[in-house]
Amino acid sequence: xxxxxxxxxxxxxxxxxxxxxxxxxxxxxxxxxxxxxxxxxxxxxxxxxxxxxxxxxxxxxxxxxxxxxxxxxxxxxxxxxxxxxxxxxxxxxxxxxxxxxxxxxxxxxxxxxxxxxxxxxxxxxxxxxxxxxxxxxxxxxxxxxxxxxxxxxxxxxxxxxxxxxxxxxxxxxxxxxxxxxxxxxxxxxxxxxxxxxxxxxxxxxxxxxxxxxxxxxxxxxxxxxxxxxxxxxxxxxxxxxxxxxxxxxxxxxxxxxxxxxxxxxxxxxxxxxxxxxxxxxxxxxxxxxxxxxxxxxxxxxxxxxxxxxxxxxxxxxxxxxxxxxxxxxxxxxxxxxxxxxxxxxxxxxxxxxxxxxxxxxxxxxxxxxxxxxxxxxxxxxxxxxxxxxxxxxxxxxxxxxxxxxxxxxxxxxxxxxxxxxxxxxxxxxxxxxxxxxxxxxxxxxxxxxxxxxxxxxxxxxxxxxxxxxxxxxxxxxxxxxxxxxxxxxxxxxxxxxxxxxxxxxxxxxxxxxxxxxxxxxxxxxxxxxxxxxxxxxxxxxxxxxxxxxxxxxxxxxxxxxxxxxxxxxxxxxxxxxxxxxxxxxxxxxxxxxxxxxxxxxxxxxxxxxxxxxxxxxxxxxxxxxxxxxxxxxxxx
Numbered sequence: 001x002x003x004x005x006x007x008x009x010x011x012x013x014x015x016x017x018x019x020x021x022x023x024x025x026x027x028x029x030x031x032x033x034x035x036x037x038x039x040x041x042x043x044x045x046x047x048x049x050x051x052x053x054x055x056x057x058x059x060x061x062x063x064x065x066x067x068x069x070x071x072x073x074x075x076x077x078x079x080x081x082x083x084x085x086x087x088x089x090x091x092x093x094x095x096x097x098x099x100x101x102x103x104x105x106x107x108x109x110x111x112x113x114x115x116x117x118x119x120x121x122x123x124x125x126x127x128x129x130x131x132x133x134x135x136x137x138x139x140x141x142x143x144x145x146x147x148x149x150x151x152x153x154x155x156x157x158x159x160x161x162x163x164x165x166x167x168x169x170x171x172x173x174x175x176x177x178x179x180x181x182x183x184x185x186x187x188x189x190x191x192x193x194x195x196x197x198x199x200x201x202x203x204x205x206x207x208x209x210x211x212x213x214x215x216x217x218x219x220x221x222x223x224x225x226x227x228x229x230x231x232x233x234x235x236x237x238x239x240x241x242x243x244x245x246x247x248x249x250x251x252x253x254x255x256x257x258x259x260x261x262x263x264x265x266x267x268x269x270x271x272x273x274x275x276x277x278x279x280x281x282x283x284x285x286x287x288x289x290x291x292x293x294x295x296x297x298x299x300x301x302x303x304x305x306x307x308x309x310x311x312x313x314x315x316x317x318x319x320x321x322x323x324x325x326x327x328x329x330x331x332x333x334x335x336x337x338x339x340x341x342x343x344x345x346x347x348x349x350x351x352x353x354x355x356x357x358x359x360x361x362x363x364x365x366x367x368x369x370x371x372x373x374x375x376x377x378x379x380x381x382x383x384x385x386x387x388x389x390x391x392x393x394x395x396x397x398x399x400x401x402x403x404x405x406x407x408x409x410x411x412x413x414x415x416x417x418x419x420x421x422x423x424x425x426x427x428x429x430x431x432x433x434x435x436x437x438x439x440x441x442x443x444x445x446x447x448x449x450x451x452x453x454x455x456x457x458x459x460x461x462x463x464x465x466x467x468x469x470x471x472x473x474x475x476x477x478x479x480x481x482x483x484x485x486x487x488x489x490x491x492x493x494x495x496x497x498x499x500x501x502x503x504x505x506x507x508x509x510x511x512x513x514x515x516x517x518x519x520x521x522x523x524x525x526x527x528x529x530x531x532x533x534x535x536x537x538x539x540x541x542x543x544x545x546x547x548x549x550x551x552x553x554x555x556x557x558x559x560x561x562x563x564x565x566x567x568x569x570x571x572x573x574x575x576x577x578x579x580x581x582x583x584x585x586x587x588x589x590x591x592x593x594x595x596x597x598x599x600x601x602x603x604x605x606x607x608x609x610x611x612x613x614x615x616x617x618x619x620x621x622x623x624x625x626x627x628x629x630x631x632x633x634x635x636x
Contacts, residue, residue, distance in 0.1 A: 020372050021399050021436035024625035027427060028052045028618055030346050031365045035339055036063070037083040038330035043067060045329060045337050046082050047349060049365055052618045059618075068332055068351060070362060087174070088147055089183040094211065095147040096177060096186055097155065103163050104137030125195030130533050131170035132580040132612035140165040142177045142188050144211055158186065158209045158216070166190040168204060168228075178230050185210055187219070187230045187238065199535045202226050203246045206238075219258070225251055229278070233285035236261070237307050241276055247536040250418030250461070252454050255279055255290055259307035267303045267313040274301070274315065275420075275450035275457070280328040289318075289336065291325045293420035293451030296380065296392045298324035300338065300352070318352065319359060322378060324423045337362065341425040343396060344375045344432050374399030376435040378423070383444070383478045386470040392452070393475045394421065396431045396441040406486040408636050409440040411476045411513070413494030413501035417448045417460050417468075417541070428615055428624065429495065437629055439491075442479050446471035448497075462543045462552040464497070465504045465560030472505060476512060488514070491636050493628075495519035495576075496584065496613065500562065503592060506573060507565025515635035517628060519576035520584045520613055523592040524563040525556055531585040566595045572602040574631040576624065579609035604631060 020026075029052070036046040044067050050059040064073040065082055076082065088095050105111055108120030121134065128135050139162075143155030159166060166188045167176035177188035191204040206219040206227050220227040225243035232238055238258040243251035255267045255276045267288065268274045277298065279290035286308045290301050300319040304311055319325055326347060329337035336352040340359075349363040381393040398407060412429070414421045421443055425432075431441050445452060447468045448460025460468055472492075480487045492513045494502050499521015506516050522528045526546045529538050539545070543552025558564065573596050577589025589605065596603035606627050608620055615621050 021374055022430070022433045023436070024433065024622055024629070026369075026373070027430060027433055027625070028054055028622060029369060030427070031369075032059070032427075033339075033347050033349060033363055033365050035327060035329040035337070035349060036079055038068075038332065038337070039065065039082045040084055042330075042332045044082065045349060045362065046076070046079050047363065054618050054622065057617050057619045066349075066363060068335060068337065068362070070360075073363070086179070089179050090181055091183040093147060093183065094144055095152050095155075096142060096144050096179065098140055098142055098167055098174075098177070099155075100138040101141045101157060102138045103161065106135065106137045110137075126199040126535070127195055127533065129582050131582055133170070139163055140167050140169065140172070142166050142186065142209075144186060144209075158188075158211075158214075159190070162192070163194050164190045164192045166207075175229050178232060180208070181232055181234060181236045184212055187232075189228055189230065199533065200539060201246055202243070202249050202536050204228060206230050206240060226253070227256075231279070231281055233281040233305070235285050235308065237285065237305065239279065239281065239288060241279065242266075245540075247540045248461075249534075249537055249540070250416070250448075250450075250457070252450075252457075253277075255288060255303065257288070257305055257307060263307075265306050265313070267306075268315065270313065271315055272455075273451065273453045278327065280331070283331040283333070289328050289331070291328065293422055293449070295451055296394060296420075296445050297322060297422045297451075298326060298420065298424075300325045300328070300336075318354070318357065322380075322423055326424075342423040343378050343394075343425065345370055346425045346427075374436070376432050377401060378431075381479070383474050385467075385474050387467060389456075391471055391474065392445040393478070394431075394441075394443040394445070395479060396435045396443070398435045398438050398440065401484075403484045405484060407438065407440045407484055408489035408491065408632075409442060409476070409479060409485050410434060410632075411472060411490070411492045412441055412443040413472060413492065413498035413505075414443070414446070414449070415494065415496030415498045417464065417497035417500075418450065418457055420449050420451050421445050422451075428621060433625070437632075439632070440479070440485060442475050444471055444475035446475070461541050462556065463560070464500065464541065464556065465562070466555075468501070469504055469508065472501060473509070473512070480512075489636050491515045491517070491632060493517040494521070496521065499584070502573075503562035504560070504565070506571060507562065507568040509571070511570075513571055515632065516571055516573040517576070517631060518573065518589075518592065520578055520581050521575075521588065521592070522562070522584055523588045523595075525561040526563075527587055527591070528584065529557075531587060533582045563591065563595070566599065569596065569599055569601055572635045574604045574606065574627070576606040577608070578611040578613060578615070579607065580612045583613045602635070 032050040034048050044065040046065050050061045052059050063076050066073045108118035109116050141157050141159045145152040145155035186209045208217045224246040230240045242256045245251045253276050258264050276290050287304050302316045323342040327339035334354045338350050339347050340350045341347045351360050377397045379395045381395050383391045383393050385391050450457045490513050499518035502516050502518035542556035546557040575589050575593045593605040615624050
């Protein structure tokens, strides 16, 4: 009898624990796993675990190794003892690194040394600021230095006096410059355009530098769009990712291989639904592995190398399921080490057996944390659009969902605009977190998302406020037919292009929604054009400048400009704006809040002066989430 009673008590405890739901505070307890690489003996994986420290407003990062076959992780202090340094040339004689080089004097105190307290800057061209940083005349450059016995001497700038960045700003890193297997050449990524020309172009190229002669050769001069992420195999064949059109940052991204140093072959052009997100050479150099969005997830693919196989490129999908493959660490024999997420779990490392296709979890950093949380069911729903297409919509249900009850429902509007909406795990726009507060989340793969064919992806360009808005409304109208959706408690939320979508829908939703939340959204396309830094985006996607007379531009700055529809705003709206966001600058959020206030609409402004287009610090992230759910509780 006592045993039965004890089991009943333990079962009750377990059930209570299992019914715990994700909260903002708990989300900031999730540890963040990131792969570093494979060990020198190819027996272990090296990775980091970042643990948020709310009080310190930063993360504490530790390093570990784990056997590829699994087992107990070992904490390490020096990763260099375990993995090869790819900054050292294959012959071990040189090392490459990046450093800033001051090439221009732009500050007032530099121009006028007798005014040392001046904080002025003087600019004569565009690109005077980028992402969240004002131009100060310093550029990233690649250096090469002699290396011996673990030490190097002074490095040589391989781009002397060139006002260009390598690695590229703002996000370029070590992947932007690599060694050729012959140890005599370095290949690096740069956009060798300056000032206003830089601000209107996406034309990055791959440049090859000869360390013996000092000669630099442009390997991709014929291509006018992005060329990025160079990687060599052991046969000195170069692979990289490429977009064709200059100025179109969301063009189809293909995987290219340069055979025998002169014959570029596009490995993915024949697949209209493939947009390569990242890749890695196979161990034997005969194939390449890559990940790409496909039907609402990110999956792993393999394509043969025609340079060695002498066959036309054949693409094979290696994984499938409601999860995302977000990175490839390494191949060891028949095993691939990968990073994987889904809407209920943050990134962990997995192994994939290339013979059996069995995917096995390798790291278990957050297993204990998630074991006490109730998961959210995710469901694929196919919705008819107003122009007769089928659209994939992700629906995320609250833990313990009961179809006999009615739930408030949120339409989630994805940013980008041309970014995939997959089984990602975000530490801000977290579907599990939102659903765990009792909301059904509706997340449509609307027009402008890769993974559904190039035509579907490109349909949003020059039509930001057109068919896409109908797609959103089709998604929310379809789910609203379900008896478990409370049609009187519908909300609409989103960031970036999703924030623009919120502003547009606020003027055309015909009382569907009871509340809105827009984060760093474009409110006025005209002032956006006048203040954003990457002008290639607005030039291409808006069809030109606001003074141009072509129909696309007139539509973008006219009927598809949210500020032109404020007279129809009647619904409560919360607006979030980062003060250091130069992509969607501060006036966008301030104008929207001012308009709502002057129209007498219940509204709130969450201003984050030190944040850019994202929210990167722990305490600001918690303020964001608390205010987000506080607003929904008040208005929905």
